[in-house]
Amino acid sequence: MAKTLFEKVWDAHVVAQDDGAPAVLYIDAHLVHEVTSPQAFAELRARGLPVRRPDKTFATMDHAIPTRNVDIALWPADAATQVRTLRENCEDFGITLWDINGPIQGIVHVVGPEMGVTQPGMTIVCGDSHTSTHGAFGALAFGIGTSEVEHVLATQCLLQMKPKTMAITVDGELGKGVTAKDIILAIIAKNGAGGGAGYVFEYRGSAIRRLSMANRMTICNMSIEGGARAGMIAPDETTFEFVKGRQYAPKGEAWDRAVAYWKTLVTDEDAVFDRELFLDANQLQPMVTYGTNPGQGVPVTGRIPLPEELEDPAERRSLLAAMEYMGLKPGQAMEGQPVDIVFIGSCTNGRIEDLRAAAGIVQGKRVADNIQAIVVPGSKAVKAQAEAEGLNRIFSEAGFEWRGAGCSMCLAMNDDKAGAGKYVASTSNRNFQGRQGPGARSLLMSPIMAAAAAVNGRVVDVREML
């Protein structure tokens, strides 16, 4: 029977399936971080259970850690406690930990692929919704809650209902200054922030095939913002090239067998999706969000909709509530909107390619007056690479702060918070109320758009700078 990519990966991981029950799904890689794991380890201890496969479990610290200094003695007590708890848990249960004090560390979804843990055809989970990022490799990767973290620790399995499938085909060629971030923001604007609930997305089409792994990760990362738990892209030469030679990647003869298998991980021609969505890459423009859910986005040359232009009363209510929080007006143009803070980083856009692109815009320029601009590399490896290429100097000379790796202002768990009422041009994935600090107002955009906002002090169409 013809199968989709998702179905192939799913079927290869069903351990048991009783009638009327969810599938018992085997998990190939389990990523762990300091915030959503402590309660899971505590339950494991209470039940007297070991971690079944510490060799398939990898931990790092990213959410709560400060990005400014690494001396734990100076940290806020609660972040320090979480980090200490993670260290203890990894030590007691024999789990590999990429510690902030070691050479490898960063946002879990940046580090996993970097280390070669993320591979095509795998099932990958983490107590974090942006686990969808790893779907860029043709893995089935999704976020789980802390109870499920415990289940995977104990059994290396999860009970899962089979989701539905949605094909999202993006054909055509991206114009200058239009990026992967704009593709995914356009998809979410079109399909709605809840439009993918119950589905796994498969991104396909000529525009997707041409993207680098970094860009594919940006797209799959925000599947969750589109309501889907997972997004996948069929692996190809770009994927194999990325994985090859990384620490946990198969080597020698195992590599050849792996690639032969990975090449079968494509949707069969006559396979059927539950839904299909099409997007013309030629029509896309740089996108900006104006509201408090990621579906509230428009092309940078566009304007915020008027309530009367929205048919659905719930959408109208959402728009008005968002306008009140954002201090913006329906019908207002996004171009020219002043910003106060620029944040370049996160698991959406904190990779080396993102920093290179942003540096290309700021090179030889200065951050506009009264703008706080920070760059937070997604991992220590990204940071080191950027420093080797001199990107840190470009940013620093332009007036950006150059930070250590972590989630930082993406979720404002540490002291990287935007103040109340401040507008943040952000390369992260969520514009929820208070996400980047109580009262902070997020405008989501691509790294080059954020860089352009930094040097202009307002939202501009980056294409005019290219």
Place this chain on the structure above:
Amino acid sequence: MNPFTTLTATAVPLRMENVDTDQIIPAKYLTAVTKEGMGKGLFSWIRYNPDGTPKPDFVTNKPEYQGAEILIAGRNFGSGSSREHAVWALTDFGFRCVITPGFADIFYNNSLKNGLLPVTLPEDTVNMLLDLVEEEPETLIYVDLKSQTVTLPDGQQHSFGIDPFRKLCLLEGVDDLGYILSKSDEINSFEARPAY
């Protein structure tokens, strides 16, 4: 896990769509290493003033909604982060059931694992319920998981869907772990096979 069988309770109307997990519980409450006491962080950015005093016009602060165990809200409830803290905050606050036109997937799953019943009803019905409890906050709503129905005082009944396996787990208060552990033989033989 606490079982869920039936519930007769008043409800809080939260007339908002896309209530995301950052609104249900902001990140600053995620620094805990235990589950206890999350209720104090529930909706904190919309529930409290910056100085920490409660906002009198926020619905959970109103005297007429004290003691409510059902939350009624708009579509795409629980979107965003995978934080189970959102569910712990709701249950710690005292909610046992959430009724909306639709939930985000991870939130839905997390609820089931904590004895918090997520009920999906058509949007029109949810709007009607919101109107009703806004006008008459003392309305007692009866939720019966076994018959999968929500019943109003006037006898009106609305059915909701739930996966039969999940329903059984909730009714009996059993979690997934025991079930998965019962498949140890299958897991062992799965692991013995080469991946490719």
